[in-house]
Amino acid sequence: MESKKAPRRKSAEMYPLIELYLGGSQTQREFCEERGLNPGVFNYWLGRYRGDQAESTSGFEVIALPNVPVVESGIELEYPNGIKLRIAGGVSASYLRSLLEIKL
Known part of the structure; x- marks a missing residue:
């Protein structure tokens, strides 16, 4: 069958x-x-x-960005005791980490 x-x-x-x-x-x-x-x-x-x-459909779309010059920005840190530290752009991550570990 x-x-x-x-x-x-x-x-x-x-x-x-x-x-x-x-x-x-x-x-x-x-x-x-x-x-x-x-x-x-x-x-x-x-x-x-x-x-x-x-x-x-990945959900992302490729877009063309205008050719604009890149401007490096800086970082400003303010410690709890009020001291402000301004750092120019282009600083390495390890150097920034060492600044964050400073006890004032």
């Missing part, structure tokens, strides 16, 4: 259905019942579709 297997579906067939579902107002159950789709299979393809969409 042979068991009937549902035909294998491909993204070319399922993705347009998923886009139709996402653009509509039906629940997954209603959508699947109306089209004779297995809800488990549909949910599998919905997950694949969303994964493919996430890969193709």
